[in-house]
Amino acid sequence: MLKLIPNRIEIRSGNQYIVLLNETTAHILDLHIGDRVKVKNGKYEATAILQISEDGIKDGHIGLYMEAWKELRARRGQRITLSLADKPLATKYIRKKLDGGRLTTEEIDEIIKDITDDNLSDIELTYFVSGCYIHGLDNHETAELTKSIVKHGSKLDFGNRLVLDKHCIGGVPGNRTTMVVIPIVTAAGLLMPKTSSRAITSPAGTADTMEVLANVKNEAPKLTKIAEKIGGFITWGGGVDLAAADDHMIKVRHPLSLDPEGMLLASIMAKKHSVGAKRCLIDIPVGEQVKVQDIRRAKHLRARFIQIGKILGIKVKVIFSNGEQPIGNGIGPLLEAQDVMKVLANAPDAPADLREKSLYMAGILLELGGKAMSGFGYRKAKKILKKGQALEQMNKIIDAQGRKRLPKNASLIYKVKSGKEGKVSYINNKAISRLARVAGAPLDAAAGIYLRKKLGDTVKKNEVLYEIHSNNADRAEFSKDMSKKESGYTVK
């Protein structure tokens, strides 16, 4: 214990209390960066994370970031006592996972509680991710991880009503089935409150596409009301904070793009569990250029989803879909939203693949929800769509969330043409996604790619394969050049 002179540091540190010592003082106290210390000013005390500053703080002084300064009611001329605090119990369990151990329910819960409360440093969190990445999490650990994430996050509560949900493993551009499925399923009277993600490395996530039509930053109480009234919504998950611990873990997974399987599964299932879903449809697209590249891995994931679902009390149905080309024609928020609205409006130029995949998925969900006999779900979904009930329902959802004015289509359109005659034999999802991003998606909602040809289509020489949409001349030029180097299409 040492009495230190407090210096006020004019920075907010967020949820953690942070204090600063210089190297000499830290050495005298035998403290290291990231150590937890107990700081005390009379009756006020806090546990803070220690940072060591190379200059600015004098010997015997302690820098207090604004939150710590306030919490300790510090004032000039006072003295702060400092002592080493115990390490959180969670670090012991993280070490156990690093050493290849299997974590118990209580151990996982302790870790997740500390992650949610911001009690762990990035370094400690990274060790947890490393341990889970290298040693894996079994089904029980994954289910417990899911429960803890939900327990320490916000929840939506619909009492005893049956809640349905869906999830699609990423990687297929244009895969906006959610925006067709939710209107159909909720039009049938089922409850399906859907949270979706934004684009991370893709040109658009469902949340970005929905945001073209409606507000997707809604708070939990409003969302609960919307779902109770009209059966569902399509909102951005990040706006509801349903899985705060998961967001923290994703943050440290990002620098190395790590996807520890158990964390991936828990991350998905936590979102279902937090809205109280009891039936869930999972779509696993399989293809060379998507996340799941072979059927063996798809089957492995299916088995895990079903087992983890059982532990959580969620009936999970898994389908495998073709991930070899984009779904629909538009890629980018506005172009995808237009595809969706065409399907819902039964427009003659609506993309058939998006419609069919959505009907198939909606059919399964209607069966899972008891609104159709086994084998009759697809037909029922089609009927709801054809009658215009799905469109009507989508408009209700949009209005409830807050309708937005549709942006204009992009001002610059460049047509990429085929150099020869033949059939489209291969479409590179990643190359097409990259072009859409370079054109400006998702930041520029109208930017992206509009496909004129899909796999198996016959193409004449100089016929248009796809259009690049952009509102920025530099970006348009750059993506045009890129498409010349690699169009992403193979015509044979």
Added chain:
Amino acid sequence: MLKLIPNRIEIRSGNQYIVLLNETTAHILDLHIGDRVKVKNGKYEATAILQISEDGIKDGHIGLYMEAWKELRARRGQRITLSLADKPLATKYIRKKLDGGRLTTEEIDEIIKDITDDNLSDIELTYFVSGCYIHGLDNHETAELTKSIVKHGSKLDFGNRLVLDKHCIGGVPGNRTTMVVIPIVTAAGLLMPKTSSRAITSPAGTADTMEVLANVKNEAPKLTKIAEKIGGFITWGGGVDLAAADDHMIKVRHPLSLDPEGMLLASIMAKKHSVGAKRCLIDIPVGEQVKVQDIRRAKHLRARFIQIGKILGIKVKVIFSNGEQPIGNGIGPLLEAQDVMKVLANAPDAPADLREKSLYMAGILLELGGKAMSGFGYRKAKKILKKGQALEQMNKIIDAQGRKRLPKNASLIYKVKSGKEGKVSYINNKAISRLARVAGAPLDAAAGIYLRKKLGDTVKKNEVLYEIHSNNADRAEFSKDMSKKESGYTVK
């Protein structure tokens, strides 16, 4: 790319450039915490690490920490362009190690270069440590790691002269052989420039003990001169920056107290390699309460030290020593320094175990250095000590480094007595170390423990086992209470 309004943030960030965006701007740009971004102001540019601040920075603004502000020659009213920078190649190799791969010379060097240059975030560094911890580093990887740490750090160069070194694996309190060995070996005309560490979790490191007698924060050019003139020195390694990358790695190992074996070995060998050592003696104490707890592990480490030494061109000799009780009588900087000086002065009350162990080690080094025939090293070492040449040499070293005034012995001394008659059958190193730390070591140099009885000694009832030395009444009281609960001694 986006033009952003610069805000000057009055914080130094150390070696890294750091910039701040708020969440909205970061989202629009699809950037995450820890991303590397290229920031540009006209012809001035820098690669910076992105932090996301929850408040303080407005939409479309960018916060520049002082280093970035200066580097970009930023001024109010200007606009900063920002774009995503490539991830360092090193992150790919870190991922490879996490996935269980074996790293090549080039890959390891790229990682260490980036660590030294502060190009990797703590999260990335933690992933590297995790990968090395779980998957291990083989002898070649460890040798390459050693070479890279040395290549990218400072070095001491003694031309073609034969350089000797020693190292002791930690955990034995009072083990200050270095301070006896260096004077003997250098008195014989050999070159032995020694860098030592400070206490981490022990009551004193060699650097702390030497610091009682002399300045241990010397810079490389001065140290080179001292060694060239008188053959050696005993200084604090942290003051010379011989292994900067190693210090970075230790920083992220600290929160979970991780000691990945390969990193431990590389850390030790790098210090030898950076002073150009060609012969090295490694002491591995074995005991229940020290780092290496069984002879199997000691033999495993011996084999690795020798193999890695071969790759590095260092002839390594490994000895196993008894780690079952402290060496010498004093524990704590001043008490240990007094033990050392008594041995050097051939004082009648000098601790025999410290003298014998030091003579044994000095003997081996004299043989390794060609100053004694095989089997005659011990005798030669003893002769140098007895003649007072070692003491004379130690005084030269102290004067060259900068003599300090010896502090007074502690004002409060509490005697811990035996409750019964018998023989000392067990001494708990960890319990004794803890008492010394609680009494105030190493912060208070005079604080610590002075042992009056060692293993095998006969004890009468109420005879003193050891003394607790302290200058602080609270600490004295606390350690007294602790010693009552657990004295650390077993008398049978």
